[in-house]
Amino acid sequence: MANRKILLSENETPDKWYNIVADMPNKPLPPLHPGTKEPIGPEALAPLFPMELIKQEVSADKWIDIPDEVVNIYSLWRPTPLYRAYNFEKMLDTPAKIYYKYEGVSPSGSHKPNTAVAQAYYNKQEGVKRITTETGAGQWGSALSFACNLFDIACEVYMVKISYEQKPYRKLMMNTWGADVIASPSDQTQAGREILNQDPNSPGSLGIAISEAVEKAAMDENTKYSLGSVLNHVLMHQTIVGQEALLQMEKAGDMPDIVIAPFGGGSNFAGLTFPFLRLNFDEGKSIRCIASEPASCPKLTRGVFRYDFGDTVGMTPLLPMYTLGHNFVPAPIHAGGLRYHGAGVVVSQLLKDKLIEAQSHDQLECFDVGVKFAKAEGIIPAPEANHGIATVVQEAMKCKEEGVSKTILFNLCGHGNFDMAAYEAYFNGGLVKHEVTTEDINASLAKLNTPEIN
Amino acid sequence: MANRKILLSENETPDKWYNIVADMPNKPLPPLHPGTKEPIGPEALAPLFPMELIKQEVSADKWIDIPDEVVNIYSLWRPTPLYRAYNFEKMLDTPAKIYYKYEGVSPSGSHKPNTAVAQAYYNKQEGVKRITTETGAGQWGSALSFACNLFDIACEVYMVKISYEQKPYRKLMMNTWGADVIASPSDQTQAGREILNQDPNSPGSLGIAISEAVEKAAMDENTKYSLGSVLNHVLMHQTIVGQEALLQMEKAGDMPDIVIAPFGGGSNFAGLTFPFLRLNFDEGKSIRCIASEPASCPKLTRGVFRYDFGDTVGMTPLLPMYTLGHNFVPAPIHAGGLRYHGAGVVVSQLLKDKLIEAQSHDQLECFDVGVKFAKAEGIIPAPEANHGIATVVQEAMKCKEEGVSKTILFNLCGHGNFDMAAYEAYFNGGLVKHEVTTEDINASLAKLNTPEIN
Structure with a gap:
């Protein structure tokens, strides 16, 4: 058996973030003022964010240097390990090769x-x-x-x-x-x-x-x-995850056919997949990138692409996003990090342009595969991460049916040490499916009076 | 700044456990039958343990091969990282160099x-x-x-x-x-x-x-x-920790003057320190190894060296150990893993022979340094681990007073993710010192009718 764990040393750590905006065939549409509904510039964000982050938010540069002091703090837990999930592959009896990037080693236990x-x-x-x-x-x-x-x-x-x-x-x-x-x-x-x-x-x-x-x-x-998510600069900071994973896959002598990550506002997904999407842009590869969202909050698979507010109250600029409507109230599922009505602007544009895919899973399916994963690989995943695992299992089973071996990489974005009450509910039969009806979605979208996008 | 994190690759993982018994100048005394009080052989353990573990329990071989299948499972989380605690050194303003081996990356979050x-x-x-x-x-x-x-x-x-x-x-x-x-x-x-x-x-x-x-x-x-502790084979299995740490210290171009670990029954302490004690035996080094125990359960610093039962009821063989008496009831401190009346046989003999040292700390001191450590290094330590940190701080402060730079290594044996209620009690002022009076110890020891050791 080859190495299970693929590590990088500190001096192999990437020293730039990747800004996917530079490579996007269609650039994101501008944000609109919540009142006038006219495009706004970066200065509108100045009361809330420092200038350097605002510059990053609107930057078209492909690479942005990570400051030394940030690299130094990253080294408290980065580079994070990449694992080959040998035990999980065996449990699933799949010809697929499954790798996962593990962000749960950070002090707070996630990629955040x-x-x-x-x-x-x-x-x-x-x-x-x-x-x-x-x-x-x-x-x-x-x-x-x-x-x-x-x-x-x-x-x-x-x-x-x-x-x-x-x-x-x-x-x-x-x-x-x-x-x-x-x-x-x-x-x-x-x-x-x-x-x-x-x-x-x-x-x-x-x-x-x-x-x-x-x-x-x-x-x-x-x-x-x-x-902590949604905005361009936030998504970009997370690309350290995928850049490390890319180096690690190269070290393993392998390259993913499919890259999968859970989807809340987009930072988790962007972090792992954008550096692989770069290979699609730069090198003509065709790596599939799949966002895994909860069936109870299916903005990517069942929402509309439209201007909407980032918050419920309607105070933020209007952003061009896949959304269920800012008044949509997701069911109280245990993956709290995925209960958000909209998707980050950049990810929304990529989905609109069919450069990425999306899948939804109900939470019972997610906890089922999460417990299987914990038994095979030892790590108890955060409920958010279980959504990614559900898509992994789906693709691995497809490999089995079709008798092909694909290489799948996913983001194990956090551990479940603080989510054991959710596992308890699952074991006790206290979890329900929480699927959303088309009527619910239509009712929420009908309330929107925000600008549509042609 | 040199690397903060010193990693090993899977093929650098030690493939043998170190059995310190082979090197001890005075071998451990035999266990005694709880009824006859006569020495017993390994066969007495057969109803409870598989033969191979019993062989390890009484082995005098210096090295015991780690089976491939165990090495393979270890690779789910091993080799674990060794860190240089730059931030903590700076916070303490000490000339000491502080390193820690981090066992909290295992699936269950400790060295166990x-x-x-x-x-x-x-x-x-x-x-x-x-x-x-x-x-x-x-x-x-x-x-x-x-x-x-x-x-x-x-x-x-x-x-x-x-x-x-x-x-x-x-x-x-x-x-x-x-x-x-x-x-x-x-x-x-x-x-x-x-x-x-x-x-x-x-x-x-x-x-x-x-x-x-x-x-x-x-x-x-x-x-x-x-x-999970106390017995020879259990302590020996943990030596993978110290052997990795030794390789990592060599990679860092450094060698500890002092090695520190929390002490409950001995497995945590033995795991990190025995491979360094081997250097004292084999190479004439004089690395100080210090066991950190709770002031509320001070068997090493205030107990007696005597035959005693491993359990409270008195069913187990009598073991030659530092003990507070098997009826001693430790105060309900939050470092549950350290609330044990006795010390493992091998560690007890080493202390008796002055080849190791011990220090005790009350839990208020321990949580105080634990919170400081979490602020500096990011990781929130398990309450057990805080005891080791308390000894580290003591030695680092001594370095400062004396104006000398020593290299200190300690075992951060686990994270505190499941112990936040203990931190809550500390923040709320709900923790007390729980020191033990000499009368309490004497009263417990007076009840012992087990054989004394000359």
């Missing part, structure tokens, strides 16, 4: 610190004293808490109240790294107070938490806001 | 699978169908569940009832890997039923859980018992 560290760095460079953000399940909030601590920036995390109460350990992780975690809706913002006036027992939502974090940042010039 | 996999392998070789064990905090039970699953052996874990109720996620982890987890005391054994008759609400104890697991194994010829 790749962008959190970069964002904290650029904020520090510009003298920012505090960063606000929102978090649902807590993966993003803990990543940003970790990153801010290293740069001595105060971090204020608005955590959806029901998660705050149900996931005390995620909150404690953030506290350990010195962050303030505030149950949202809170009395610390106008937005929060208004919600609490209407409903003192509001369980909160990601949309409300975003409003609170944005409001807090907009009110104070020393405070900025940070987002 | 190193022996669990080996034990499951030898049991499988001899046709064993089921393995029983006990677990307190859950680190050992989850490691054995993981290992048994890979060899298709049924695993039955008697988990101390109060932990079973307080740590549902550890239990779920074991379930995910297919183990049966039974709250102890249970109605499934004579020992359990007797306890329940006396006290239906008994919270259980490690001593009771051991009795249940041993009874279940002794009753069925297809079932064996497995222990």
Whole structure:
């Protein structure tokens, strides 16, 4: 048996992020002002983000240097390992070769610190004293808490109240790294107070938490806001994942036919697949890249390509995205990181142009393959990661039926150590399928009065 | 800055365990029969353990081959990384160089699978169908569940009832890997039923859980018992840790002056330090090896060297060990893995012969340095690991006072992802010191009627 684990040394770490915008045949459409619905420029983002991140957001440069200080912090856990899943292949009895990139070795246990560290760095460079953000399940909030601590920036995390109460350990992780975690809706913002006036027992939502974090940042010039997915610069920071994986696949003497990653807002998917899509652009390869989304929140497979708001309240610029409508309320599935109504702009354009594919899976199927994977490979995956595994199994079974051996690579974006309650629900038969009806989707889309895209 | 992370490739993995018994100037004294108090031979262990493990338990061979199948499974997470703790050094403002071996990358999150996999392998070789064990905090039970699953052996874990109720996620982890987890005391054994008759609400104890697991194994010829520390073969399996670390230190062009590891029963400590002690034996080096134990359970620093039972009930052979007495009840500190009254036989003899040292730390000091470490290095350590860090800080501060730079290596034996409730108690001021009075120790030792050692 060849090596199971393919490692890189620190000096093999990529020192640039890959900006796929440079290679896209159709560039993303511009964001629109939420009020005037006219295209807006980068200056509109200045109250919320440091200039260097805004420059990255609109950059057409193919490569952007990773600052030395960020590379240095990445080395706390990067390069992450790439594994050949020999045991899982054997369990599935498939001729496919399955590899996975494992991002669960980061301090907060997912790929999220790749962008959190970069964002904290650029904020520090510009003298920012505090960063606000929102978090649902807590993966993003803990990543940003970790990153801010290293740069001595105060971090204020608005955590959806029901998660705050149900996931005390995620909150404690953030506290350990010195962050303030505030149950949202809170009395610390106008937005929060208004919600609490209407409903003192509001369980909160990601949309409300975003409003609170944005409001807090907009009110104070020393405070900025940070987002964990969706935006171009966030997706680009994650390309360190796929670039490492590419080097590792070369070391293994192999190259994927199919690259698969879970899909929430796009950062997980972009991180692994964009460097392989680059090979399609640059070298004429035809590597299939598949986004795995929950059947309960199927924006890529059943949504529309249209301008929509990034948040529920409708405060953000309008973005050209695959969306289920910003009022769409996804079912309370256990993959909290995938419960988002829209898809990042760049990924949406790629899907529109048929340069990537998408698959949806219900959560019962996902936990079923997740437990199988844990038994074969040892690692208990995060519920988000299980969606990618479901697509892997589907493609591996197709290989078996067709008697062909394809090479499949997927992003094991995080471990499930903080998600065991979800596994408990699965074992106890307490999980349901949560499929969405076409009527539900149509009803949500019917409410949209945002500009359509021809 | 030189590399932060020192990695080995799979083909650099050691293929033998190191058996320190071969090099000890004074060999361990023999175990005694619990009834006759006469020395017993290996055959007395046959009802509980497979022959190959019993052979290892009494072996005087210096090196024992690691079976290919075990090496193959080790490669799921081994070799583990060795890190230079640059950030922590800077935070402590010490001239000392601090390195740590990180065992938290294993599937169950600690060093425990190193022996669990080996034990499951030898049991499988001899046709064993089921393995029983006990677990307190859950680190050992989850490691054995993981290992048994890979060899298709049924695993039955008697988990101390109060932990079973307080740590549902550890239990779920074991379930995910297919183990049966039974709250102890249970109605499934004579020992359990007797306890329940006396006290239906008994919270259980490690001593009771051991009795249940041993009874279940002794009753069925297809079932064996497995222990996660204390015994010679268990300690030996862990030497893979220190052997890797030795190769990694050589790669880093450095060599430790001081090697530090937390101490419960000895497997964590033995794993990292024995391969360095070998250099003292073979090459005349004088590397200091320090065991870090809790102030609330100070068998090495305040116990006596004497024959004592391995369990609370007094069913096991009498072992020559540093002990606080088998009736000693350690305070309910959060480092559950260190709450054991005695020390492994080999480690006890080494301490008696002044070939190793020991230090004790109270849990407030431990959590204080643990949080500092998490802020500097990103990883949130298990409460057990914090004890090692406390000794590291002590030695690093000594370097600063004396103006000398020493090289310190310690075992970061596991992550704290399942221990956030302990951190919560620390943050809330809910942790107390739990120091032990000399009267408490004397009272426990006064009850011993086991043979003394001259």
